[in-house]
Amino acid sequence: MKAQYIKNVDLKQLRDLKSDFWKKIQPNILPMNPTPVAMQPTQAIRSEWESKPYGLVKEVSLSAAHNGRFVAFRLEWTDPNQDENRHDNSIFSDGAAVMLASVPGAPVTLMGAPGMPVNILYWRADEGEQGRNIVAEGIGTSRTVDQEMVVCTEQWANNTWQVIIARPLKIDTKEGIAQLSSGKEMAYGVVIWNGAGGERAGIKSYAAGGDQLVIGEAG
């Protein structure tokens, strides 16, 4: 899939769910599956979830655009509940993330591997606009590297979440994030957490992008 280059838009417009250009981009519909129980990192999680349903979100729509400086991913999925912060210990927030291979060959499905980081652009309903820029080198290793570069827009209406996750194409850092530029290609994936179903951490829906994400050429 392609992150289309859009001329003459600023970050504000990229982040606006109502911007006209979004209507012209054909979204990619990705089927989602629960992350396998066997991949859960602890015994307690495996034994609790082997008999419980999770991965409740079955499909996500993904579009991407960039303006030469910033890239924006637009996600939409059906969720009958808006789970933000209902204040109890067993209430969890909805969340979503776009995963990008930071280096060629980094296994996105396995959240990276030692020396082969994956970059996770992360939104959680209770954290709102402030997204997280996360790097992982394998399951259980994810680490927030900053909370400034990733910004989000969210809206829940008609049983649907619409979320835009944006960040600069390039970020000046030594962390193992994905550095993006026109023409670059990389493996990608999408993760959705349905808070009402107790989904968090590895208990989630996952979609592997079957193809490569291409950053469209400017011009």
Add this chain to the structure above:
Amino acid sequence: MSKRQISMVLDLNKCIGCNTCSIACKTLWTRDEGMEYMWWNTVNTLPGKGTPKNWEEMGGGFRDGKAKPGHIPSRDEFGEAWAFNYTEVFEGGKKGKGSHLQPAGKPEWGPNWDEDQGGGSYPNGYSFYMPRICNHCSNAACLEACPRNAIEKRSEDGIVTINEDRCRGYRFCMSACPYKKIYFNEQTKTAQKCIFCFPRIDQGVAPACARQCPGRLRFVGYRDDEEAPIWKLVEKWKVAIPLHPEYGTEPNVFYVPPLNPAAFDENGNIDESKPRIPDEYLISVFGPQVLDSLKILKAEMAKRKAGEPSELMDILIAYKWEDNFGGFDRDPQTIDWHMAGNEAHPIADDSNGRFAGSDEVSPVKIIDPRANA
């Protein structure tokens, strides 16, 4: 496995249920926003539903070596921190119309809700107090459960702590801990629990709940220190036993079980053949070892009554209070906590300018009667 393991022994025969320990911990560690409903130290009456309500039925821990699924206690099960109408009572009184102090709303549970209800029926009613903290388990279920490796067992003393920089509030630890000793902080969005007062331990000071206990029933120290009370009570005399050993987490908090008086028969006479607290109940709480422990206690009590010496009784009487603490007997008032905290563990001096030390009532000296004789 840690190199050494710090531990606490609580003598239930001396607990008066006053909750001074709970307040000691509350004032020291859980006064911040988001921590209102937290009681890292609780004291409940057994038999009873406890804190959180019915925690013994919430699962977690290990059975036959396998993690057992558990339940995350809700805020209602823990009990909210109630808001009281202080202003109305103290300042808003109208002439001829008083206001009673009362919580807002209609709370249906709280951290010591079923105090003194107990079990059994007249004339054989029974109850005892059960103070609880995190057990700083050797096979900690919370630590195993965390997918982010945010829970650590300190190598030097086995204290189990949550690294709040790594914690993302997933709460798997809360379902996994079979003792239900982990709370979720809505403000920081992290899990929090008893830290065995590690900034005090680092300075040779016993935990606040132990030092401030007026009943002197708490012993502190390394499990392998053969000169100190923990080793003597757990390993040598075998009277201190864990709570619910069947949960499989290998707790490092131990209890001297409640001595069990004889029951009354239907005519109101004491029937020495029957215990007041049913053995099955004690076994359900402490495991089968409880009966041996009680036997040893009774035998040593009898010895002492007969004027013979008993090391066990001397330890439990706690003549010299400082001896309860296995070397962690420094007076917190003698420490500059600002300096102490900055050396190694900045948490000792948190952002509220609170210290891990002090605010303590000085203990009354109990004189060994034999020293006067």
